[in-house]
Amino acid sequence: MIFEERQIEKNNFSSRAILLFGIVVLSLIAVLVQVFSLQISGYNDYQLAALKNKNYAVPVQALRGEIFDRDGEALIKNEPTFDLITRPNLISNIDSFLDEIQPVIFLSESDRNQYKKLEQEKAFVNKELVLKKDLSEEEIARFNVRSFNFQNAFIAKRYRRISEYPNIFSHVLGYTSRSDDEFKSMPEIPRSHWRDAELVYAHGLIKGRTGLEEIYEDHLSGSPGKRVYEINARGKLVQSLSFIEPSQGADLYTNLDIEAQKSAAKFLGNRRGAVVAIDLDSGGINVLYSSPTYSINQLSNGMNEDDFQTLINDSDKPFFNRALQGRYPPASTIKPAIGMYGILNNIVNWDFEMKDPGFFELPETGRVFRGWRKGGHGKVNMHKAFLVSSNTYFFSLAYQADIEELSNHLFSLGFGQKVCKDCYDEDQALVPTPEWKYSVMNAGWVKGDTVNLGIGQGYLLATPMQLANYAYLLAKKGISSEPSIVTFENTKKSLKIWQDDKFDDSDWNKMHQALLGVIESDFGTARSIRDLKQFQVAGKSGTAELVSLDSKEAYQEVRTSELLRDHSIIIAFGPMPNPRYAVSVVIENGESGGAVAGPVAIEVLKSLINE
Amino acid sequence: MSKQLQKIYFDPYLFSSLFLLSTLGLFFLFSASNADLDIVLKQFFYIFVGFIIMTLVSQPDPDIFRRTSGLFLIFSLLLLGITYLFGPEINGAQRWVRVGSFSFQSSELLKLAVPIFLANFLFNKKLPIQRKEIFISLLIILSCFFVVFRQPDLGTAIIIACSGLFVLFLSGLSWGFMGGSFVLLILSSPFIWNILLQPFQRQRIATFFNQDMDPFGASWNIIQSKVAIGSGGFFGKGFREGSQTQLNFLPETETDFIFSVIGEEFGFIGVLLLLSIYLFILLRCFYLALNARDRFCRLVIGGLTLTFAANLIINLCMVVGLLPVVGMPLPFISKGGSSLISLFFGFGIIISMSTHKKFLPQ
Numbered sequence: 001m002i003f004e005e006r007q008i009e010k011n012n013f014s015s016r017a018i019l020l021f022g023i024v025v026l027s028l029i030a031v032l033v034q035v036f037s038l039q040i041s042g043y044n045d046y047q048l049a050a051l052k053n054k055n056y057a058v059p060v061q062a063l064r065g066e067i068f069d070r071d072g073e074a075l076i077k078n079e080p081t082f083d084l085i086t087r088p089n090l091i092s093n094i095d096s097f098l099d100e101i102q103p104v105i106f107l108s109e110s111d112r113n114q115y116k117k118l119e120q121e122k123a124f125v126n127k128e129l130v131l132k133k134d135l136s137e138e139e140i141a142r143f144n145v146r147s148f149n150f151q152n153a154f155i156a157k158r159y160r161r162i163s164e165y166p167n168i169f170s171h172v173l174g175y176t177s178r179s180d181d182e183f184k185s186m187p188e189i190p191r192s193h194w195r196d197a198e199l200v201y202a203h204g205l206i207k208g209r210t211g212l213e214e215i216y217e218d219h220l221s222g223s224p225g226k227r228v229y230e231i232n233a234r235g236k237l238v239q240s241l242s243f244i245e246p247s248q249g250a251d252l253y254t255n256l257d258i259e260a261q262k263s264a265a266k267f268l269g270n271r272r273g274a275v276v277a278i279d280l281d282s283g284g285i286n287v288l289y290s291s292p293t294y295s296i297n298q299l300s301n302g303m304n305e306d307d308f309q310t311l312i313n314d315s316d317k318p319f320f321n322r323a324l325q326g327r328y329p330p331a332s333t334i335k336p337a338i339g340m341y342g343i344l345n346n347i348v349n350w351d352f353e354m355k356d357p358g359f360f361e362l363p364e365t366g367r368v369f370r371g372w373r374k375g376g377h378g379k380v381n382m383h384k385a386f387l388v389s390s391n392t393y394f395f396s397l398a399y400q401a402d403i404e405e406l407s408n409h410l411f412s413l414g415f416g417q418k419v420c421k422d423c424y425d426e427d428q429a430l431v432p433t434p435e436w437k438y439s440v441m442n443a444g445w446v447k448g449d450t451v452n453l454g455i456g457q458g459y460l461l462a463t464p465m466q467l468a469n470y471a472y473l474l475a476k477k478g479i480s481s482e483p484s485i486v487t488f489e490n491t492k493k494s495l496k497i498w499q500d501d502k503f504d505d506s507d508w509n510k511m512h513q514a515l516l517g518v519i520e521s522d523f524g525t526a527r528s529i530r531d532l533k534q535f536q537v538a539g540k541s542g543t544a545e546l547v548s549l550d551s552k553e554a555y556q557e558v559r560t561s562e563l564l565r566d567h568s569i570i571i572a573f574g575p576m577p578n579p580r581y582a583v584s585v586v587i588e589n590g591e592s593g594g595a596v597a598g599p600v601a602i603e604v605l606k607s608l609i610n611e
Numbered sequence: 612m613s614k615q616l617q618k619i620y621f622d623p624y625l626f627s628s629l630f631l632l633s634t635l636g637l638f639f640l641f642s643a644s645n646a647d648l649d650i651v652l653k654q655f656f657y658i659f660v661g662f663i664i665m666t667l668v669s670q671p672d673p674d675i676f677r678r679t680s681g682l683f684l685i686f687s688l689l690l691l692g693i694t695y696l697f698g699p700e701i702n703g704a705q706r707w708v709r710v711g712s713f714s715f716q717s718s719e720l721l722k723l724a725v726p727i728f729l730a731n732f733l734f735n736k737k738l739p740i741q742r743k744e745i746f747i748s749l750l751i752i753l754s755c756f757f758v759v760f761r762q763p764d765l766g767t768a769i770i771i772a773c774s775g776l777f778v779l780f781l782s783g784l785s786w787g788f789m790g791g792s793f794v795l796l797i798l799s800s801p802f803i804w805n806i807l808l809q810p811f812q813r814q815r816i817a818t819f820f821n822q823d824m825d826p827f828g829a830s831w832n833i834i835q836s837k838v839a840i841g842s843g844g845f846f847g848k849g850f851r852e853g854s855q856t857q858l859n860f861l862p863e864t865e866t867d868f869i870f871s872v873i874g875e876e877f878g879f880i881g882v883l884l885l886l887s888i889y890l891f892i893l894l895r896c897f898y899l900a901l902n903a904r905d906r907f908c909r910l911v912i913g914g915l916t917l918t919f920a921a922n923l924i925i926n927l928c929m930v931v932g933l934l935p936v937v938g939m940p941l942p943f944i945s946k947g948g949s950s951l952i953s954l955f956f957g958f959g960i961i962i963s964m965s966t967h968k969k970f971l972p973q
Binding site for chain 1 (some may be wrong): 737738781782783835837838839842844845854859874879882883886890897906909910913920924928931932933
């Protein structure tokens with residue numbers, strides 16, 4: 001090549017090289033700009049993303065609050081037990097691990113299988129898994145001596161929800177059970193992390209299902225804490241980064257009275273029925289008992305399938321809370337309410353007398369409504385009508401009633417509605433109206449229906465809770481508050497005042513006198529329980545007919561089938577003249593109200609008064 | 612004369628900057644490999660050998676490379692053939708040839724052989740280059756590209772193609788021809804997409820354009836890489852403190868994504884320092900290319916430097932999310948003996964060509 005050509009070539013090369021080198025420098029600048037935008041402008045976002053990658057936050061379970069009776073004695077508490085916990089992420093071979101631990105801690109075949117199954121299913125982080133619950137002291141000692149052999153297992157304190165009175169308080173306290181799917185997400189903790197929650201209860205994440213445990217779930221449950229773990233890309237746990245303590249749930253103080261509840265259980269025995277007692281001063285519910293019962297300790301802490309099926313299939317329906325959900329005809333216990341209605345509407349007054357021939361004949365149809373005593377009670381006024389429980393008197397009173405007004409009157413006394421402030425799944429039972437009958441039975445209201453209402457039979461249905469509330473209202477002469485199981489120290493309960501100028505103080509006194517006479521006088525239908533106690537009690541008993549019959553002979557035939565026998569009912573309050581407690585008792589198929597339900601009511605009142 | 616013989620051909624600028632770069636690389640690799648000393652020691656060994664090779668290669672007169680360029684290309688292609696016939700298949704690709712206990716990625720040699728061969732082929736041709744010469748050059752480039760592409764190793768194939776094209780461009784390829792080829796390339800892109808690219812390569816390109824498409828699958832690498840770099844911030848999280856790296860959220864930390872490790876643990880400052888060293892090396896090589904003793908040396912130094920630059924830039928753009936993911940190591944830092952040895956070999960050639968002066972003007 002000649003010199004000029006070489007010079008041209010060199011210049012050509014230089015300009016092209018400079019061009020390419022310029023592109024190289026520009027590319028490096030582009031990379032630098034991109035790195036700048038990632039590291040400086042986007043720093044916050046990417047830093048968060050990196051934290052989200054490595055931080056795994058799990059909730060830490062809080063202890064639930066405990067529940068106390070009115071004297072501060074625990075009804076449900078958290079009882080520590082000791083469980084053997086393993087760290088599956090440190091166990092390389094499950095089978096040989098189980099073989100090693102077998103001589104120290106006895107494991108049944110099903111324990112082993114259950115553990116292996118859980119190990120397979122268990123969560124992402126898989127940091128802790130219970131191998132055996134509730135170790136004996138011997139097992140704990142054996143393990144502690146050899147614990148250096150088992151770096152992948154440890155004994156930890158785990159709590160159980162235990163009641164000293166698991167059976168008698170089962171319906172009112174309720175039970176807890178595992179709930180794995182119903183947890184809300186928390187800041188930084190998505191819902192799915194709940195399955196890795198750090199547990200304090202042996203039964204995992206528990207939740208109130210019935211009774212106070214359910215009603216006061218938010219109050220009792222407290223709020224979970226948080227532990228943040230560092231994990232690697234495979235989800236393996238590296239270390240614990242931070243820990244926020246959970247806050248324990250608040251305790252619950254109730255008006256329940258252990259002794260009175262025990263009396264209710266003892267004197268109801270194995271009969272089906274319910275007892276409700278209310279403190280007249282506070283409106284607090286002292287007794288709420290339904291029989292038969294079941295054990296909440298068993299139900300909350302794991303019950304085997306067979307026992308559970310036995311309970312479910314029991315014809316006495318132990319899960320059924322008769323105190324709140326049982327619908328019973330109030331029978332003669334409704335008579336005070338009917339009497340009040342008569343006076344309010346000027347149908348009768350306390351002096352009005354009529355002849356009781358033992359039956360009432362409906363003028364329109366000639367249908368006969370019989371009293372409980374053949375031949376009747378002779379001349380009766382309202383006082384005597386209460387004492388001897390004259391059906392005829394109240395048939396004839398109800399006959400003159402307007403059904404709409406009568407229904408409203410019963411409603412105003414708490415029938416046909418929920419009356420308790422904090423009862424789980426309370427039933428509102430039924431106050432019948434013509435609209436109700438038409439819509440349900442597709443039939444018109446007839447006078448006979450109203451007449452039946454006069455003695456608490458027919459369509460009228462009430463729960464033991466409503467009957468107790470009604471007794472409370474009668475005892476307090478119309479000034480009551482909403483009954484509640486839990487005490488509300490900070491929030492004063494507002495009084496519900498039942499008031500009507502036409503039913504004044506003297507009427508209330510006469511009413512109390514009459515109801516006192518039911519038990520304390522020689523003519524009272526419940527006089528058989530008069531001598532069971534030292535104090536005076538007012539009340540009204542009732543015998544709820546399940547089948548409508550014309551004669552005693554017919555009933556003798558019916559009562560051979562136990563489930564068709566009359567229900568025995570009583571409402572009572574005392575001690576008179578300044579009553580402090582009201583009580584209602586229903587005993588299914590117990591027959592005579594005064595003689596059967598009466599003693600139970602008296603015993604409960606005795607426990608409450610003589611404390 | 613004896614004085615001449617004793618002279619050691621040596622470039623202090625390149626030697627010290629490469630020394631700095633590869634030493635820093637050992638530290639980065641230590642962190643990136645989760646403190647795996649075996650890996651670091653092996654890398655150290657390759658660097659040591661690399662410096663020896665570089666020094667040895669820079670001693671002979673560059674004429675030897677010109678004279679042996681044909682042989683070198685044939686040897687490289689032969690090695691690829693052996694790889695194709697006997698090489699073990701690793702992760703679905705045949706890239707390695709085993710010699711005793713050492714494995715060598717045979718395609719690495721082509722990165723050197725192709726530009727040197729083309730420089731020899733073109734350095735004495737008249738300007739502008741004739742069609743016939745362009746045609747022959749392109750044929751060589753394309754066939755080398757395809758041999759490696761078939762392994763499959765798209766990253767190296769691209770670098771080989773670049774190395775040849777750079778020489779072709781620097782030797783005076785006409786602008787009109789380049790414009791025409793560019794149009795042809797655009798027109799044939801559907802063909803390239805559908806026929807030539809493997810499904811996983813198509814997926815990488817698709818995820819590049821839509822990174823939210825499959826965050827736990829195909830897009831995982833690039834998302835985690837950006838998170839690692841971004842979360843490093845200005846000063847970085849500190850040596851061995853990068854959670855993305857140490858907890859394995861970041862993939863391929865020792866090889867393709869080692870720049871993300873540096874970004875995470877040393878921050879913007881670290882990136883700036885690293886890029887400065889690279890820029891210094893490039894500037895030095897560029898200066899040497901402009902001042903080389905003849906056209907052949909100019910073309911080889913220019914070609915090798917630009918190949919090195921392309922390798923660097925493609926890796927950087929890939930890990931910061933400016934280009935689709937393609938297997939490409941960060942030169943002198945990423946784990947891998949073959950890459951290191953061929954890089955040092957290449958720099959040896961550059962030093963040889965820039966330090967030997969010509970006594971007889973042609």
